[in-house]
Amino acid sequence: MPHDTAIARLRNLLGDRLSTSDAIRDHHGQNESYYPVTLPDAVAFPASTEEVSAVMTICHEEGCPVVAWGTGTSLEGHALAFRGGITLDLSRMDKVLQVNDEDLDVVIQPGVTREALNTELRATGLFFPIDPGANASLGGMAATRASGTTAVRYGTMKDNVLALEVVLADGRVIRTGTRARKSSAGYDLTRLMVGSEGTLGIITELTLKLHGQPEAISSAICAFDGIDAAVSAVQMVIQMGIPVARIEFVDAMSIRGFNVHAGTAMPEMPHLFLEFHGSEGAVAEQAERVGEIVAEFGGGDFQWTNKPEERNALWHMRHNAYYAAKALRPGCWVLTTDVCVPISRLAEAVTVTRADIDASALEATILGHVGDGNFHCAILVDPDSPAELAEARELAHRMNARALAMGGTVTGEHGVGLGKMKYMDEEHGAAWAVMAQIKRALDPSNILNPGKMVEVN
Amino acid sequence: MPHDTAIARLRNLLGDRLSTSDAIRDHHGQNESYYPVTLPDAVAFPASTEEVSAVMTICHEEGCPVVAWGTGTSLEGHALAFRGGITLDLSRMDKVLQVNDEDLDVVIQPGVTREALNTELRATGLFFPIDPGANASLGGMAATRASGTTAVRYGTMKDNVLALEVVLADGRVIRTGTRARKSSAGYDLTRLMVGSEGTLGIITELTLKLHGQPEAISSAICAFDGIDAAVSAVQMVIQMGIPVARIEFVDAMSIRGFNVHAGTAMPEMPHLFLEFHGSEGAVAEQAERVGEIVAEFGGGDFQWTNKPEERNALWHMRHNAYYAAKALRPGCWVLTTDVCVPISRLAEAVTVTRADIDASALEATILGHVGDGNFHCAILVDPDSPAELAEARELAHRMNARALAMGGTVTGEHGVGLGKMKYMDEEHGAAWAVMAQIKRALDPSNILNPGKMVEVN
Ligand SMILES: Cc1cc2nc3c(=O)[nH]c(=O)nc-3n(C[C@H](O)[C@H](O)[C@H](O)COP(=O)(O)OP(=O)(O)OC[C@H]3O[C@@H](n4cnc5c(N)ncnc54)[C@H](O)[C@@H]3O)c2cc1C
Ligand SMILES: Cc1cc2nc3c(=O)[nH]c(=O)nc-3n(C[C@H](O)[C@H](O)[C@H](O)COP(=O)(O)OP(=O)(O)OC[C@H]3O[C@@H](n4cnc5c(N)ncnc54)[C@H](O)[C@@H]3O)c2cc1C
DSSP states (O other): OTTHHHHHHHHHHHGGGEEOOHHHHHHTTOOSSSOOOOOOSEEEOOOSHHHHHHHHHHHHHHTOOEEEESSSOOSSSTTOOTTOSEEEEOTTOOOEEEEEGGGTEEEEOTTOBHHHHHHHHGGGTEEOOOOOSSOOBHHHHHHHTOOOTTHHHHOOHHHHEEEEEEEOTTSOEEEESOSSSOOOSSOOHHHHHTTSTTSSOEEEEEEEEOEEOOSEEEEEEEEOSSHHHHHHHHHHHHHTTOOOSEEEEEOHHHHHHHHHHHOOOOOSSOEEEEEEEESHHHHHHHHHHHHHHHHHTTOEEEEEEOOHHHHHHHHHHHHTHHHHHHHTSTTOEEEEEEEEOOGGGHHHHHHHHHHHHHTSSSOEEEEEOGGGTEEEEEEEEOTTOHHHHHHHHHHHHHHHHHHHHTTOBSOSSSOOTTTTHHHHHHHHTHHHHHHHHHHHHHOTTOOBSTTSSSOOO | OTTHHHHHHHHHHHGGGEEOOHHHHHHTTOOSSSOOOOOOSEEEOOOSHHHHHHHHHHHHHHTOOEEEESSSOOSSSTTOOTTOSEEEEOTTOOOEEEEEGGGTEEEEOTTOBHHHHHHHHGGGTEEOOOOOSSOOBHHHHHHHTOOOTTHHHHOOHHHHEEEEEEEOTTSOEEEESOSSSOOOSSOOHHHHHTTSTTSSOEEEEEEEEOEEOOSEEEEEEEEOSSHHHHHHHHHHHHHTTOOOSEEEEEOHHHHHHHHHHHOOOOOSSOEEEEEEEESHHHHHHHHHHHHHHHHHTTOEEEEEEOOHHHHHHHHHHHHTHHHHHHHTSTTOEEEEEEEEOOGGGHHHHHHHHHHHHHTSSSOEEEEEOGGGTEEEEEEEEOTTOHHHHHHHHHHHHHHHHHHHHTTOBSOSSSOOTTTTHHHHHHHHTHHHHHHHHHHHHHOTTOOBSTTSSSOOO
16 A cells, blocks of 8 residues: 555554545545545544644655645545545544634634534624635635635635644644734735645644624625626626625526526526625615616616525525536536636626637536626536536636636636646746745645645656 | 945946945935944845846845835834845836726836825725825835734735735746735735745735725714723724724823924823724714714713814824824934734733833833734833833833733734844744745845844854
8 A cells, every 4th residue: 555654653643533444535535526536545534733743744754645624625626635645634623712702803623614613603793704605614715715705895714814823744833823913023924824725734723803793784686688787787886895795696597507406486697696794774875876886787676685584595595506507417517617807807707708608519607706806617517528528628728718818817716726737837927936936845745735736846 | 345246247237226325325224213324235226127137136146135125114124234235225116007997906116105106096086095104115015014004994015915026036027916806826925925024025016906085084083081991992893893994092192292293282191093984874873883982981072073184184193103202302212112912902901011111211102003903102212321222122022022922913014124033933933934944945045135034044
């Protein structure tokens, strides 16, 4: 067996929390996208920072790859141990360690999930806003620099992590940042670790900013005749500085998916889904102003509501967009791609992407967190058709190329993983080599999620 | 002359934009704090990225230190070439390159100052909010991760830089980030450069986020019987999530300084200065809610106004706090220190600091951007008294030690420079060595602002 010395030493350390069983390896070889199942040699379930450190020390000595695992919801094959070695599953480190309500922060272990955290916080009047839809672990969300529907108002993981504890490749344990809201003391190692996808260190503790639960929340929905009108309305809302909490675009094909998957009967037209947070007065004012903008762009029948059950149904539907897309073609694989462009280019980017899909033989949905200029495309592929997969890749490729040509990025939030490696050179140019220099400095034997993010050889 | 080969080669490159004159070297040997004048061997005034790159290539080959210079307003001796070599003055790279009003961003050269930028933007309806008081260069502000009065609402430089162009130690030119609002593509080199104080690269271009000029602005002022009441009111405002644009604490001694320096006749009591941004309705609502909180904490005579002239006078006074402190003791040196603590500890941190000053033989003012938990102390020292300087250092030292003990940082915004080097080890522990690893990877011959930020030997 490859890495058998490392695995034997890890078994000594962890006992039955080191597994080589097929079932467990298989679970950790899966992914939420179309990448082939890829089994690690073993799966470790550490229970503490000390254990993570001990694991890293052993793997460092033995040259054994270590791929962190949160909940496995990332969409570009990030957590697949495609060069073998062990998967380090952090789901047992799932404690909320400290709720500092006076300081609006919380200290947690990396395996705490977004939903578990918000359940824990409910009574405090505070919440953690970042919402990537999936019930991901906070460690994984930090590692992918996740964002989602609320980033337009509350920022991404980059903006909401105050401090981290990280175990480095050689087992050293460091703390980055403090509980102070800001600091100019030294290099921003926190932001260096956020988004590093497990290639620079293992996050073993996070201090996160919290926000007050809004006094009032309302949601709204509105249909448009065309993509251009819907997206142009979004551009105007952002340019006017209206502090919407969510502003989501879903195209007609996505609506068709919702109708099939959730049994709704919405008109199959491009829509905006919105949410407003604030005082009663502020929420009403925001909704009214957005209503005016939407009307200007021909948006029909702008409806807004304060009813929590209607709002929850709306976001539940939105969060299931991926599965709704799948429902359009039972048994299909979904190739999801995620780009982000300057907001002035958004309408063009979405329109051209839609036309490109329509000209292809494939079905796909487009939807996005358009307030940030971020949108996704979910392309439905017959798993048994290499031709379809090839065509889907071509569609995705052109979408990425357009985003770059528009001064944007090949991933607004999903991250690099395996799928976006091929664009790193073009997006970053000479800066990509600088990333590799940093990787080499911090992980000289290249054991942390090797083969991802940078090329070190 | 030290570095004479490097200087000869630079003169070939730059002609009379390389100066070894005493007057120019002397200007670049000054600082806004109490550090002794420290002359560089020469001062270079590059006019383009290409020239900066050529300068770095030469200095890299010759092992000549390079210390970037924006406007020299940093407060911890950051820009002093205390190991000799050249000062790289970026003030001639002062062009606004692109105003993208639809995208709420702007592309500028590093020598553009905060005030020049906002003058340029006035007609667009947009503004750049970060305001460190001094009319610093944006390159310098990024390099120190500056913030100031508006950070409580708009964040710090970390939150408002979208992308950078950076010349590395060996002359390579890289671009970090894009004009897209968010990205998960790779290590966050932008945030690594922001706050690196010229030790990792020279910033030659910045893409900054802009914000819409608020529809309505009002300001307010309020006096309190004691520090504790004033700061506790701030804690409550933050915990309630009221989106104040500015919330500044100034202690009684600072007010005395204003009265002396600006000829005002304010009661010598602790005060809060506030500003509100938003729609007419939102601003009125915020002011009202803050008024209620302030009253709860015994704040007297909460006055708010929409009049721009009153508001400008207020912030003009606040921005001159440093010179007002100096006016309390003509001819004195000012030792400024800057810490940031979790907001729940702020009242205690400020109160204990005030008591510590009162028990000393020295005068000092305390004031701060308290919405972030950030406050400063300006200690007035007789330049001819080593005993006073020693006592001032002791006071500052205890303030820093308390900040660390409270889970805070030794600098919320001024940065490390020379003054805070001695705390880096304690604040960062093992993470400080990681910063040095990064420095060594990117600047192996240690020519970029050597001796600052990290210890590489
Ligand atoms: C239906 C659906 C919708 C989604 N929508 C969004 C969306 O709107 N926005 C968005 O941003 N994402 C979205 N995602 C993607 C996904 O939820 C994120 O990528 C998530 O942040 C990953 O978290 P995880 O715990 O599942 O991590 P994993 O998938 O387990 O791991 C992701 C990466 O992080 C690393 N990692 C995990 N934990 C740690 C740790 N503790 N320390 C260091 N590295 C670690 C792994 O090695 C891997 O490289 C969606 C996913 C699905 C399935
Ligand atoms: C009265 C007064 C009040 C102040 N109040 C505040 C405040 O409220 N908040 C706050 O944050 N600061 C405050 N400051 C500090 C000061 O304004 C900041 O530190 C400022 O950000 C420095 O900008 P600068 O252009 O003057 O840089 P400089 O002082 O010239 O340089 C600062 C550092 O940045 C580096 N640097 C400069 N330009 C570049 C570049 N292009 N690329 C790479 N490195 C570079 C230098 O090498 C040096 O290490 C105050 C200063 C004064 C005098």
